[in-house]
Amino acid sequence: SLIALLPGDGIGPEVVTQARRVLEALSLDLVFEEAPVGGAAYLQEGHPLPAATLALAKRADAVLFGAVGDPRFDAVERAFRPEQAILGLRRELGLFANLRPAKLFPGLEDASALKPEVAGAIDMVIVRELNGDVYFGEKGRRTTLEGLREGYDLMSYDEREVERIARVGFETARVRKKRLCSVDKANVLETSQLWRDVVNSVATEYPDVHLTHMYVDNAAMQLVRNPGQFDVIVTGNLFGDILSDQASMCAGSIGMLPSAALDTGKKGLYEPIHGSAPDIAGQGKANPCATILSAAMMLRYSLDDETSAERIERAVEGALTAGVRTPDLGGTATTAEMADAILARLA
Amino acid sequence: SLIALLPGDGIGPEVVTQARRVLEALSLDLVFEEAPVGGAAYLQEGHPLPAATLALAKRADAVLFGAVGDPRFDAVERAFRPEQAILGLRRELGLFANLRPAKLFPGLEDASALKPEVAGAIDMVIVRELNGDVYFGEKGRRTTLEGLREGYDLMSYDEREVERIARVGFETARVRKKRLCSVDKANVLETSQLWRDVVNSVATEYPDVHLTHMYVDNAAMQLVRNPGQFDVIVTGNLFGDILSDQASMCAGSIGMLPSAALDTGKKGLYEPIHGSAPDIAGQGKANPCATILSAAMMLRYSLDDETSAERIERAVEGALTAGVRTPDLGGTATTAEMADAILARLA
Ligand SMILES: CC(C)[C@H](C(=O)O)[C@@H](O)C(=O)O
Ligand SMILES: CC(C)[C@H](C(=O)O)[C@@H](O)C(=O)O
Numbered sequence: 001s002l003i004a005l006l007p008g009d010g011i012g013p014e015v016v017t018q019a020r021r022v023l024e025a026l027s028l029d030l031v032f033e034e035a036p037v038g039g040a041a042y043l044q045e046g047h048p049l050p051a052a053t054l055a056l057a058k059r060a061d062a063v064l065f066g067a068v069g070d071p072r073f074d075a076v077e078r079a080f081r082p083e084q085a086i087l088g089l090r091r092e093l094g095l096f097a098n099l100r101p102a103k104l105f106p107g108l109e110d111a112s113a114l115k116p117e118v119a120g121a122i123d124m125v126i127v128r129e130l131n132g133d134v135y136f137g138e139k140g141r142r143t144t145l146e147g148l149r150e151g152y153d154l155m156s157y158d159e160r161e162v163e164r165i166a167r168v169g170f171e172t173a174r175v176r177k178k179r180l181c182s183v184d185k186a187n188v189l190e191t192s193q194l195w196r197d198v199v200n201s202v203a204t205e206y207p208d209v210h211l212t213h214m215y216v217d218n219a220a221m222q223l224v225r226n227p228g229q230f231d232v233i234v235t236g237n238l239f240g241d242i243l244s245d246q247a248s249m250c251a252g253s254i255g256m257l258p259s260a261a262l263d264t265g266k267k268g269l270y271e272p273i274h275g276s277a278p279d280i281a282g283q284g285k286a287n288p289c290a291t292i293l294s295a296a297m298m299l300r301y302s303l304d305d306e307t308s309a310e311r312i313e314r315a316v317e318g319a320l321t322a323g324v325r326t327p328d329l330g331g332t333a334t335t336a337e338m339a340d341a342i343l344a345r346l347a
Numbered sequence: 348s349l350i351a352l353l354p355g356d357g358i359g360p361e362v363v364t365q366a367r368r369v370l371e372a373l374s375l376d377l378v379f380e381e382a383p384v385g386g387a388a389y390l391q392e393g394h395p396l397p398a399a400t401l402a403l404a405k406r407a408d409a410v411l412f413g414a415v416g417d418p419r420f421d422a423v424e425r426a427f428r429p430e431q432a433i434l435g436l437r438r439e440l441g442l443f444a445n446l447r448p449a450k451l452f453p454g455l456e457d458a459s460a461l462k463p464e465v466a467g468a469i470d471m472v473i474v475r476e477l478n479g480d481v482y483f484g485e486k487g488r489r490t491t492l493e494g495l496r497e498g499y500d501l502m503s504y505d506e507r508e509v510e511r512i513a514r515v516g517f518e519t520a521r522v523r524k525k526r527l528c529s530v531d532k533a534n535v536l537e538t539s540q541l542w543r544d545v546v547n548s549v550a551t552e553y554p555d556v557h558l559t560h561m562y563v564d565n566a567a568m569q570l571v572r573n574p575g576q577f578d579v580i581v582t583g584n585l586f587g588d589i590l591s592d593q594a595s596m597c598a599g600s601i602g603m604l605p606s607a608a609l610d611t612g613k614k615g616l617y618e619p620i621h622g623s624a625p626d627i628a629g630q631g632k633a634n635p636c637a638t639i640l641s642a643a644m645m646l647r648y649s650l651d652d653e654t655s656a657e658r659i660e661r662a663v664e665g666a667l668t669a670g671v672r673t674p675d676l677g678g679t680a681t682t683a684e685m686a687d688a689i690l691a692r693l694a
Contacts, residue, residue: 083534113571118460134481134502139537148505151541155481156499158491185585187430190486194498220593221601224460224571238532242589246567254568 001303002031004060006053008038009082010276011286011335012066018288018339019064019295022315025343026308028299033060037089038068038082038276048085057089057269062302064295065089065271070278082276090130095261095269096161097168098128098240099297102227102247105256107320111329112252114224121228122251125172128240129165130261132157133191135237155191157236162198164264169199169234170206179231181212183219183239195236216243223247248273255287255328258294260301268302270294284334287326289316292342315345348650349378351407353400355385356429357623358633358682359413365635365686366411366642369662372690373655375646380407384436385415385429385623395432404436404616409649411642412436412618417625429623437477442608442616443508444515445475445587446644449574449594452603454667458676459599461571468575469598472519475587476512477608479504480538482584502538504583509545511611516546516581517553526578528559530566530586542583563590570594595620602634602675605641607648615649617641631681634673636663639689658693665692 005020007013023030035041035053042048048068057063068082078084089095103123104112112119137154144150166182173180182199184192196213203211214222216239222229223243227250235243248257254274261269272290280286293316300309319341325331326338333341352367354360370377382388382400389395395415404410415429425431436442450470451459459466484501491497513529520527529546531539543560550558561569563586569576570590574597582590595604601621608616619637627633643659646652666688672678673685680688 078540081534087535113461113465113573115460115462135535137499141537141541144505146505146507148507149541150503150505151536151538152484152501152503153536153538154499154501156497158493158495158497160493160495185588187428188434188482189498189500190488191498191500193425194488194496217588217592220567220589221596224593224596226460239589241532241564242567242586245564246571246593249568249571 001029001061002033002059004056004063005032005034006037006057006063006065007034008066008068008276009040009070010067010278010281012068012276014282014284014286014335015272015288015291016064016066018335019291021339022292022312022342022346023295025346026311028305028308037085039070039073041085042073042080042082048080048082049088054088054092057093062267062298063089063269064298065269066291067272067274067276069276087135089269090261091136093267093269094131094263096129096131097165097262098130099172099260099262100126100128100244100248100257100273102126102244102251102257104251105253105317105320108253108256108329112250114250114252118227119250119252124227124230124247125176125232126240126244126247127165127169127172127232127234128244129161129235129237132161133237155189157191157195159194159198162195163202166199166202166234169232170202170209173209173232174206177231178208179210181214181230181233183214183216183233183235183243185216186213187215199234219243220246223250244273255326256289256293258290258297260294260297262301266302268298270298284336285327286335287328288335288339292316292339311346315342318345348376348408349380349406351403351410352379352381353384353404353410354381354413355415355623356387356417357414357625357628359415359623361629361631361633361682362619362635362638363411363413365682366638368686369639369659369689369693370642372693373658375652375655384432386417386420388432389420389427389429395427395429396435401435401439404440409614409645410436410616411645412616413638414619414621414623416623434482436616437608438483440614440616441478441610443476443478444512444609445477446519446607446609447473447475447591447595447604447620449473449591449598449604451598452600452667453664455600455603455676459597461597461599465574466597466599469594471574471577471594472523472579473587473591473594474512474516474519474579474581475591476508476583479508480584502536504538504542506541506545509542510549513546513549513581516579517549517556520556520579521553524578525555526557528561528577528580530561530563530580530582530590532563533560534562546581566590567593570597591620602673603636603640605637605644607641607644609648613649615645617645631683632674633682634675635682635686639663639686662689662692
């Protein structure tokens with residue numbers, strides 16, 4: 001299989017390098033091809049998502065992505081900022097379903113700001129829609145009747161978009177604890193009201209899954225109060241952006257958590273949920289676990305290799321249990337040392 | 348001064364009754380007039396915000412509001428649901444500035460899901476815009492070109508709306524620790540980009556306040572990781588809805604926290620941040636503190652009576668310090684007993 005490696009900015013290259021080492025150690029039939037993306041690509045090619053990079057991502061069986069974002073480009077016109085690369089890839093590849101597992105890894109109870117008994121109960125998957133919502137609606141600047149500058153963005157979902165992500169939510173819940181919580185703001189938004197109606201009608205096909213609905217403000221509270229109550233959450237692009245980052249932080253392990261962005265088939269883009277962390281880039285301080293675990297998700301979802309996925313996951317847990325820790329987890333291991341410890345446990 | 352009392356649904360009447368007792372005990376020159384709102388008003392008058400209730404709220408110097416919301420009306424057409432009452436009041440009275448203080452009360456360290464040392468550092472005010480954003484933009488259902496049902500809501504802000512809420516943010520920070528964090532999603536939304544531009548230009552008038560910007564997903568993480576870093580947050584209606592509820596829960600005291608919604612003058616609506624809690628309504632279990640503290644905010648902002656406001660606040664702290672607790676705080680005091688304890692300490 002062809003794997004596109006898109007390291008990107010900041011710590012992206014460092015963590016992707018280590019994930020590649022882990023994949024190579026498995027001696028699978030993988031071919032790697034690398035291309036620039038984000039601020040790095042903008043500097044080299046004048047665009048955060050160069051045509052050749054997009055073409056590689058389309059051609060590949062799966063994409064392993066590092067991180068994009070660099071404050072040096074804050075003043076650049078929106079279309080050329082690093083973030084446009086990830087938005088463009090999601091859109092162009094039709095990667096509509098974002099799976100973001102959040103769980104507390106054994107031994108990392110202290111890393112969370114939540115009390116150990118609260119954080120310890122976290123084991124959920126947030127299913128976030130990635131191709132619609134206010135992210136991709138019509139947007140721009142205009143002048144009001146009174147001559148004032150105004151910014152606007154259209155939020156919308158149609159029934160097909162909601163239906164397909166709802167199905168991913170139900171399917172995900174079905175193979176877990178069979179509890180799905182759909183998050184919206186139906187007391188205020190028409191987009192959410194349609195969302196809720198469609199989720200309810202898809203629910204009739206999944207009588208074995210227990211469905212609940214929650215307003216987003218309440219969900220943000222419940223993720224702090226008692227995150228252990230959630231099994232699978234399904235929500236739109238904007239609410240999913242906010243809640244999945246919040247949930248990861250509740251689990252205390254922003255450097256530990258992987259994610260997958262899937263299309264309707266087997267193609268996926270896999271990336272750590274953390275960002276490019278320019279402040280620690282190039283210093284060997286980055287935690288490679290989230291990217292290594294993203295590689296495991298890639299094997300599971302795009303390459304149908306559950307065995308290798310679990311081998312990686314067990315190796316990561318083994319390294320943690322042995323006490324190997326990067327600075328974000330309170331330890332002193334370097335990026336490469338953390339990966340070494342995982343490699344040593346792959347056997 | 349004329350105070351409109353709008354008790355509303357669920358526990359609203361119980362907590363407003365206790366707040367009125369506290370206000371009456373201060374022997375100020377206050378006249379109270381009560382009117383139905385929310386689901387209660389819909390049952391009595393066929394509308395969640397009857398004309399007479401709105402007229403009273405307009406005539407009054409300030410509004411003390413309980414809570415609205417009742418799942419029995421979930422299937423009612425949106426325009427007649429309880430929540431429309433609060434949205435209508437905010438809009439009709441021009442209550443654009445929502446102040447939501449979040450702090451941990453002494454002795455309540457255990458109530459938070461966060462570690463005591465993390466929760467103990469919380470002392471912030473969230474300034475949320477209340478009259479614009481995706482809440483009040485054009486919204487509805489339509490059919491796409493492919494014949495699919497679609498829901499849509501327009502998000503927008505114009506420069507005048509952003510400027511006036513930004514000023515409230517800077518003024519609030521100026522009399523606190525002089526740190527203002529503006530939260531947006533400028534890497535994706537044009538509305539946010541305008542927001543950021545305007546906040547930056549208002550900042551030139553407040554050189555004494557240290558301004559930072561944060562993306563909303565990062566803010567949701569930071570509110571868990573290290574909420575003590577925030578002094579004042581200023582943000583739009585939707586992000587403010589989510590983050591202020593999250594911040595309150597971090598402080599562990601959803602039954603303790605008050606809020607004010609202010610117009611450009613002295614008029615304000617004051618309400619607890621908690622909802623109508625229909626599950627415990629009528630059982631004497633509700634915590635009246637948030638409403639009593641909202642009455643204190645009313646004295647401060649609408650009636651220029653800082654002395655009485657502080658008397659109430661000290662009495663609430665005194666009752667807590669003495670160990671009087673409603674069930675939400677782990678105690679057994681009833682709604683009335685909690686208020687009694689506060690009344691006893693007003694002297
Ligand atoms: C970089 C940004 C555009 C992106 C998003 O908002 O989707 C990021 O926050 C994420 O969650 O992957
Ligand atoms: C009831 C609802 C419409 C309201 C809002 O979203 O503003 C509430 O959540 C609040 O924060 O006051």
